Amino acid sequence: MKLRPLGATGLNVAPIGLGAAQLGSSEYEHSGKIVFRALDLGVNYFDTARGYWDSEIKLGKALKGERENVIVSSKTTGKTKSEAAQHIDESLERLQTDYIDNYHLHALSDLDDVDVRLGGPLEALIEAKEAGKIRHIGITGHTFPSVLVAALNRFDFETLLVPLNIVEREPLAELIPLAIKKNVGITIMKPVATGLLPAPLALKWLMNQQIAVAVPGATTVSEMEQNVGIGNLADFTLSADEDAEVAKWALNLATDRCRICMECLPCPSDIGIPGTLGTDVMYNHYRSMGPAKFAVFPWELSRVEGEWQEREATIAKIDDHAACDSCMQCESRCPYNLPIVSMLRSMSPNMKDMLDIWSKESSKV
Template identity: 35%
Template sequence: MSLTLPKRPLGKTGLDVSLLGLGGFHQVEVTQDTIEAVVDRYLTAGGNYVETATGYGRGASETKLGRALAGRRDQIILATKAQGRTRDAAWQELNESLERLQTDHLDVWFFHNIGNDEHLEATAAPDGALAAFKQAKAEGLVRHIGVSSHWPMMYVKAAERLPIDVALIWGNYLDFCNFPEIPNTVLPALREKGVGVLFMKPLADGFLYRSPRMAFRYAMAQDADGLVSGFNSVEMLEEDLAACCAPTPVSDEEIVDVLRNAPELGTYVCRQCRNCTVLNNGSALKRIFELEGKVDRQMDSRRPVNAAEYALRERLKGWFGTKARAQDAYETTTPSAEQLLEFELAPCRYGIDIPRKLRLAHSKLARSGRIELL
């Protein structure tokens, strides 16, 4: 059966992007021949969004993709990212990116990982990277400006300070449990400004490898214009295509089923239910588990797993680097996990052992003192 990717408008850019985008992070791990086979199949299926960054393999991803896309520039929406915070650093990155990608312009140029207020202030300063972005757009070297981050509320701040057309933010059923402010606050704020939204990490950096179809179907149903995935083999791409090209729309029942049955959530990850069954007002409880998720994505349940699963969790749990921020927030959070243990706690609909999880969350979040699990 022939698979053709649907397209969606990318905010107010005037661009129509394929639902599945090709992310460049993992292209540094495979040979040029493999990348070219992946690109060929992706374009054949109607894919048209290719995104990379100068920081991926110190330019190796851009170089490989530039070779694979040679002669086909007019078929794609091409994006890359710059890490430099000053005008001169960003301008140098742009010229190097254009050379490696074998093109004379970018469709989207991203500020890469505006992670905190200091990054934002440096970027927006008179001699900051923003000056280079504006000049590049004025000269036709860049059509649209984007932003990425690893801290959700920085997207809201960036959209207030910078002329953002596109936001690249993570979206998957695991991390929406850890960063509920993304669907609840960040996405509505971006949409109010007409910003296009692309989801990265639809498989949570590979953690959802057991459930690719489930993960893509969930992400497709959220408020995003496209999903950028790091497939680096034709076999992986075919799985992603099958999910994204499915003829039936995602139903509410499917979303409920994901939250109920996803093996990665199991009987440990808090789903951030709007109608919590544990407490009449579950907001305090959900806040504790949200902060726990910002420490380690709720990946450390202190339950035995096999060696490969343990290694994967250890590699991914600190990916966003938000542990210190979560611990800072916990210091002023009331009631604390310890205090919530004194409440009358009803059973969780997902079978989570709430008292045990509260003790474990406290042990992760409290900078001094620990609680025994049993």
């Protein structure tokens, strides 16, 4: 893959990286092979976070011996200086390294959060950089791009991690141009809209944007190979047919893709709507793989077990149709006009099937 500069960091990145959240879904024997194949294929940017289950641990184990050849990114959701400082030390330990190339303030949610996180937590990152524990400081966010615009206007962050794909183009209006103007390294999450978009088309479209690196996840070695295959293309120009496909997907998913903006909350039934519709990694695996492949996937069973009760509780809340029928507050608040209640109800049988499959697998669970 032809390397691109990561803003003004002095680092050069292959345009297809690996988003490590999905490493938390499978046993190390499986997830480690994905990292090894990524290395073989020239991937040099690995994006993880404390919040991505045990992915820091698995990534640290798989990258041993390759540390100086790769760029590792992680994140803290800490709200105070001491919490963020502790998170950096924990990330270093879990990643088995004495420096992290790129450390982010993770998931800035609104302008109040910008005030909080650019206070003590940012001070902790600046001190960690001075101490050589981290080398560059970045921000991430899923909500409205204006939140990250405000953050970029207050501090010279070196990198940015933001969702961008065929459906979610809002960052192209103001955020990405500002980042380009400030020479911030632009890294992209959700490039295939958590599996809703066909990866080859979505990544090829993205390679045409002024970004440094996209970090799609991969649940198999062949997915990793497919993603890098797009990064290796000599020409990213879309054909007329591909342009038409892009337009079709943008239209079809416009009211079917949760942007994780949080505007629908609070829910009186305490359903975590954005986490269910937008970021339920295990559900996305089920949807992408289908039940047959899902049943034979080498799940990280400790994680399955950890999520079990919460998933059962979510199903019960979704299935309480009377509660939603008399409420509908979320749909009136959603700026993207998503049919939230019917989307949740369509997930419920699949979530039950996931639990059934895992039960059968698990004498194990």
